[in-house]
Amino acid sequence: MELEEFRRRGKELIDWIADYWQRIEEFPVLARAAPGELRAALPAAPPEEPEPFAAVMADVERLILPGITHWQSPGFFAYFPANVSPPSVLGELLAAGLGVQGMLWATSPACTELETHVLDWLVGLLGLPERFLSTGAGGGVIQDTASSATLCALLAARARAGGPAPDLVVYGSDQAHSSLAKAARIAGFAAERLRLLPAGAGGRLEPAALAAALAADRAAGLRPCFLGATVGTTSSHAVDPVRELGHLAREHGVWLHVDAAHAGTAALCEEFRWLHDGLELADSYCFNPHKWMFTNFDCDCFWVADREPLLAALSILPEYLRNPATESGAVIDYRDWQVPLGRRFRALKLWFVLRCFGARGLRAAVRRHVALAREFAGWVREDPAWELAAEPPLNLVCFRHRGGDERNQRILEAVNTAGRVFLTHTRLDDRFTLRLSVGQTHTERRHVELAWRELRAAAAVVG
Amino acid sequence: MELEEFRRRGKELIDWIADYWQRIEEFPVLARAAPGELRAALPAAPPEEPEPFAAVMADVERLILPGITHWQSPGFFAYFPANVSPPSVLGELLAAGLGVQGMLWATSPACTELETHVLDWLVGLLGLPERFLSTGAGGGVIQDTASSATLCALLAARARAGGPAPDLVVYGSDQAHSSLAKAARIAGFAAERLRLLPAGAGGRLEPAALAAALAADRAAGLRPCFLGATVGTTSSHAVDPVRELGHLAREHGVWLHVDAAHAGTAALCEEFRWLHDGLELADSYCFNPHKWMFTNFDCDCFWVADREPLLAALSILPEYLRNPATESGAVIDYRDWQVPLGRRFRALKLWFVLRCFGARGLRAAVRRHVALAREFAGWVREDPAWELAAEPPLNLVCFRHRGGDERNQRILEAVNTAGRVFLTHTRLDDRFTLRLSVGQTHTERRHVELAWRELRAAAAVVG
Numbered sequence: 060m061e062l063e064e065f066r067r068r069g070k071e072l073i074d075w076i077a078d079y080w081q082r083i084e085e086f087p088v089l090a091r092a093a094p095g096e097l098r099a100a101l102p103a104a105p106p107e108e109p110e111p112f113a114a115v116m117a118d119v120e121r122l123i124l125p126g127i128t129h130w131q132s133p134g135f136f137a138y139f140p141a142n143v144s145p146p147s148v149l150g151e152l153l154a155a156g157l158g159v160q161g162m163l164w165a166t167s168p169a170c171t172e173l174e175t176h177v178l179d180w181l182v183g184l185l186g187l188p189e190r191f192l193s194t195g196a197g198g199g200v201i202q203d204t205a206s207s208a209t210l211c212a213l214l215a216a217r218a219r220a221g222g223p224a225p226d227l228v229v230y231g232s233d234q235a236h237s238s239l240a241k242a243a244r245i246a247g248f249a250a251e252r253l254r255l256l257p258a259g260a261g262g263r264l265e266p267a268a269l270a271a272a273l274a275a276d277r278a279a280g281l282r283p284c285f286l287g288a289t290v291g292t293t294s295s296h297a298v299d300p301v302r303e304l305g306h307l308a309r310e311h312g313v314w315l316h317v318d319a320a321h322a323g324t325a326a327l328c329e330e331f332r333w334l335h336d337g338l339e340l341a342d343s344y345c346f347n348p349h350k351w352m353f354t355n356f357d358c359d360c361f362w363v364a365d366r367e368p369l370l371a372a373l374s375i376l377p378e379y380l381r382n383p384a385t386e387s388g389a390v391i392d393y394r395d396w397q398v399p400l401g402r403r404f405r406a407l408k409l410w411f412v413l414r415c416f417g418a419r420g421l422r423a424a425v426r427r428h429v430a431l432a433r434e435f436a437g438w439v440r441e442d443p444a445w446e447l448a449a450e451p452p453l454n455l456v457c458f459r460h461r462g463g464d465e466r467n468q469r470i471l472e473a474v475n476t477a478g479r480v481f482l483t484h485t486r487l488d489d490r491f492t493l494r495l496s497v498g499q500t501h502t503e504r505r506h507v508e509l510a511w512r513e514l515r516a517a518a519a520v521v522g
Numbered sequence: 523m524e525l526e527e528f529r530r531r532g533k534e535l536i537d538w539i540a541d542y543w544q545r546i547e548e549f550p551v552l553a554r555a556a557p558g559e560l561r562a563a564l565p566a567a568p569p570e571e572p573e574p575f576a577a578v579m580a581d582v583e584r585l586i587l588p589g590i591t592h593w594q595s596p597g598f599f600a601y602f603p604a605n606v607s608p609p610s611v612l613g614e615l616l617a618a619g620l621g622v623q624g625m626l627w628a629t630s631p632a633c634t635e636l637e638t639h640v641l642d643w644l645v646g647l648l649g650l651p652e653r654f655l656s657t658g659a660g661g662g663v664i665q666d667t668a669s670s671a672t673l674c675a676l677l678a679a680r681a682r683a684g685g686p687a688p689d690l691v692v693y694g695s696d697q698a699h700s701s702l703a704k705a706a707r708i709a710g711f712a713a714e715r716l717r718l719l720p721a722g723a724g725g726r727l728e729p730a731a732l733a734a735a736l737a738a739d740r741a742a743g744l745r746p747c748f749l750g751a752t753v754g755t756t757s758s759h760a761v762d763p764v765r766e767l768g769h770l771a772r773e774h775g776v777w778l779h780v781d782a783a784h785a786g787t788a789a790l791c792e793e794f795r796w797l798h799d800g801l802e803l804a805d806s807y808c809f810n811p812h813k814w815m816f817t818n819f820d821c822d823c824f825w826v827a828d829r830e831p832l833l834a835a836l837s838i839l840p841e842y843l844r845n846p847a848t849e850s851g852a853v854i855d856y857r858d859w860q861v862p863l864g865r866r867f868r869a870l871k872l873w874f875v876l877r878c879f880g881a882r883g884l885r886a887a888v889r890r891h892v893a894l895a896r897e898f899a900g901w902v903r904e905d906p907a908w909e910l911a912a913e914p915p916l917n918l919v920c921f922r923h924r925g926g927d928e929r930n931q932r933i934l935e936a937v938n939t940a941g942r943v944f945l946t947h948t949r950l951d952d953r954f955t956l957r958l959s960v961g962q963t964h965t966e967r968r969h970v971e972l973a974w975r976e977l978r979a980a981a982a983v984v985g
Contacts, residue, residue: 060607060608060609060878061608062540062543062544062608064608065536065539065540065608065611065612066536066537066540068608068612069533069536069539069540069608069611069612069615070532070533070536072612072615072616072619073528073529073532073533073536073615074529075616075619076528076532076615076616076619076620077525077528077529077532079619079620080525080619081525089628090628090630090631090632092631092632094627094631094847094850094852094853095635095852096631096635097631097632097635097636097639098635098638098639101636101639104643104646104647105640105643105646105647105876105877105880105881106876106877106880106881107880107881107882108880108882109877109878109879109880109882109883110877110878110880112609112612112878114877115609115873115874115877115878119616122632123632123636123870124632125632126630126631126632126633126635126636127620127622127630127632127633128622128628128629128630128631129622130620130621130622130623130629130630131620131621138629138842141621141622141623141864142621143618143619143621144523145523145524145525145527145528145531145532146523146575146578147618148528148532148615148618148619148621149528149531149532149535149575151614151615151618152532152535152536152539152611152614152615152618153535153538153539153582155606155610155611155614155615155818156535156538156539156542156543156606156611157542157590157593157594158593158594158604158605158606158611158818158819159590159591159592159593159604160593160604160819164557165552165553165591166591166593166601167553167589167590167591167593168553168555168557168559168560168589168591169553169555169560169585169586169587169588169589169590170589170590172558172559172560172561172589173560173564173586173589175561176560176561176564177568180567180568181568183567183568184567184568203666203862203864204862204863204864206861206862206863206864207861207862210708210861214708217710222712223710223711223712225688236840236863237838237839237840237843237863238862238863240838241836241838241861241863244835244838245673245677245708245709245835245836245861246708246709246710247680247686247709247710247711248686248710249685249686293840293842294841294842349864355618355621355866356621356623356864356865356866357862357864357865357866372707372708373704373708375700375703375704375707376700377699377700377756378757378947378948378949379601379756379757379946379947379948379957380700381947382946383935384557387557389557389558390557398669398670398673398704398708398861399666399667399669399670399701399820400667400669400699400700400701400704401604401666401667401669401812401819401820402819402820403818403819403820407586410578411578413568413569414568414569414572414573414577414578415523415572415573415575415578416572417568417569417570417571417572417573418568418569418570419570419571419572420572472846483842483845484841484842484844485841485842486841494842
């Protein structure tokens with residue numbers, strides 16, 4: 060494709076995307092494709108000769124769109140969102156066009172420095188502890204996901220503890236994200252060295268339960284190493300008591316990592332800063348702008364209070380990467396802060412979002428989502444056929460029909476099959492529980508009303 | 523940013539990118555920024571109020587561009603390339619606009635099925651063994667980088683061996699990519715369980731050296747677990763003898779992973795298929811379209827011959843991800859094939875590249891790069907002041923001035939400071955060695971000639 064055609068096709072694609080966002084409510088939110096349907100429609104081999112771009116876009120329209128679950132639909136209430144916004148998409152486009160690979164400071168100083176700078180900005184914007192600032196012993200880095208942040212935190216903790224050893228123990232609650240167990244498994248911790256303690260009231264990790272586990276492990280001659288606490292669990296948005304857990308972690312020399320992948324964005328607003336109470340006791344922290352902060356996937360922001368153990372865990376410098384800037388010690392080489400070597404210029408989209416929304420614009424969007432979720436919770440509370448499974452602290456509502464597990468399961472299937480909205484479920488108190496997660500960029504009151512109408516209608520139909 | 527402004531700004535950005543590519547030779551390839559320069563020019567806090575997009579783009583031009591090392595410059599001969607192309611950038615843009623997150627088949631069937639399909643296409647296109655096809659016991663997946671592919675392969679190998687154990691041993695050559703040592707460290711292998719065997723003639727891992735190490739470890743009561751072989755090492759493009767290594771691996775029940783991150787692309791052409799001789803003995807394989815196949819970073823293609831050990835290593839299914847399609851067993855959920863949970867729609871850009879170039883277009887580009895590298899090697903060979911450090915099998919030339927390490931180091935600095943081209947170095951036979959890696963999308967004969975002129979001029983000047 061020549062440059063002039065890139066200009067033409069690129070502009071058409073910009074319009075196609077804008078049109079897609081405009082017509083997105085015409086599509087069923089959850090894709091209706093059957094397994095294998097797309098593959099059956101694709102040729103068995105790639106073309107030998109170049110094809111015109113228009114033919115490719117025709118196939119996007121004809122073959123790809125029917126297989127899309129529309130995460131950008133305002134009727135998307137499933138999981139946690141992965142919301143995008145125009146400035147973020149433009150930031151991703153610019154990153155692709157520049158095509159720099161920022162493994163080292165030297166391989167694009169702006170890629171590294173903008174990232175460090177924007178992560179320092181976020182420390183102030185979210186009211187995070189100053190020890191996460193890059194100007195001290197700590198600093199921030201963009202990871203692909205919170206899963207990778209948890210893994211890197213665990214590796215840093217293990218390095219601080221002197222390296223891999225069979226007596227090191229990892230802690231979290233049974234409500235912690237599955238990435239905690241996955242990280243421990245990847246890092247080679249034996250299954251019997253992972254304590255997923257049963258969460259207490261409201262899905263929170265009880266300090267007493269942790270204290271007991273720490274004491275028992277110490278008594279058994281084991282070494283507590285890492286605690287993964289959660290601010291806003293995936294199931295129910297439960298917030299672990301970080302301050303009390305942090306004191307226990309300090310006492311036992313345990314690395315405290317706080318995962319606020321989805322909920323962390325709320326700290327943009329003063330009134331939600333309670334979420335981070337005690338965070339100054341944490342060794343590391345992450346949240347995902349790619350969930351609720353209008354920055355397209357992938358973008359997880361990860362901070363450490365002390366970067367040395369992280370570098371000890373992840374630095375390797377082969378000859379072919381040596382360069383004067385690295386040897387000077389005056390720069391950050393982010394390849395030493397992550398699992399992969401290469402990295403793209405993800406700070407651009409985050410910078411675009413922060414500047415084009417402004418802090419005020421981001422706060423307004425967060426408040427709008429939380430208000431909508433609370434309004435929905437009110438409707439549930441007032442309807443005798445339904446109940447809240449938990450009080451929603453932010454923008455996730457966990458609720459159920461009083462008709463039992465099977466009824467709720469059938470309601471969910473009916474609503475998702477109808478396709479005007481898409482919700483997912485979890486289990487709370489061992490009961491099938493519906494989740495309404497309000498965080499899509501363009502979700503308005505009418506979409507939340509629609510969800511409630513659809514749910515009640517389905518409850519009537521599935522009987 | 524409203525939709526109409528997105529249309530306008532998006533089209534301007536498309537033009538900005540096309541203009542950037544057109545004027546890219548005006549910039550010094552290696553950024554001249556000093557450490558801290560960009561950060562000093564940025565405000566200390568993010569804006570409270572939204573800023574106009576034009577202000578952001580003005581800062582891109584004024585602040586970001588001087589801090590860019592121009593990976594897309596045709597004068598970029600450093601490391602290995604990370605080349606982009608118009609269809610690939612458009613594919614990335616479309617992925618950002620659709621904004622789907624493909625952790626499960628159900629969260630966008632097209633995201634999963636297009637990926638599986640395109641990776642099956644590539645098996646045919648590159649002449650890879652049929653056991654990597656998804657239609658059998660194996661299959662392919664897109665990882666961010668070859669580092670992650672190596673880590674996943676190692677985790678699968680460990681799972682096949684029964685899980686983490688202190689007697690498992692990892693093998694490779696001392697020319698293997700640093701990600702092999704990093705993967706072993708992440709997975710918790712002790713340093714004394716990693717054998718980076720001294721490479722033999724031409725940087726290749728000698729089967730005899732491996733056989734001796736395997737025998738010694740067996741005799742010591744250890745269990746050989748994983749062998750990381752390389753097709754095209756980073757230093758010198760050395761190709762390990764995969765067939766002989768594969769027979770040894772089979773004999774000892776060792777998982778053979780073959781990393782062809784950069785060189786793998788050459789197998790598009792029949793005449794370079796010798797690279798993959800013996801690959802049918804491998805348990806896993808990867809190459810990076812984001813290096814030499816015109817697909818912007820990140821895009822690593824990773825295949826396994828048997829997906830079961832990989833799934834055993836990486837599957838965890840929490841309640842909130844359960845869904846009918848997963849339970850049916852009829853679909854692939856790629857979250858179980860990688861470290862992170864979330865994933866974006868990276869198959870789109872690869873599909874766009876394959877269709878818009880066509881197999882013929884890709885082969886022509888590869889042949890052009892290899893021919894240019896060979897021509898450059900010829901010039902080096904004919905100049906008595908210079909020498910080849912190794913015969914270039916493909917598009918990487920390793921060479922040096924006969925004036926010794928310090929002279930070569932000064933030549934490199936002078937050339938890179940001048941900024942018309944950018945090269946990096948390695949050490950071969952314990953001597954400082956220059957590398958010319960020809961793989962940038964728009965590199966023509968005149969750029970390779972320029973590099974040679976610059977090198978000879980620098981050699982004269984630095985004395």
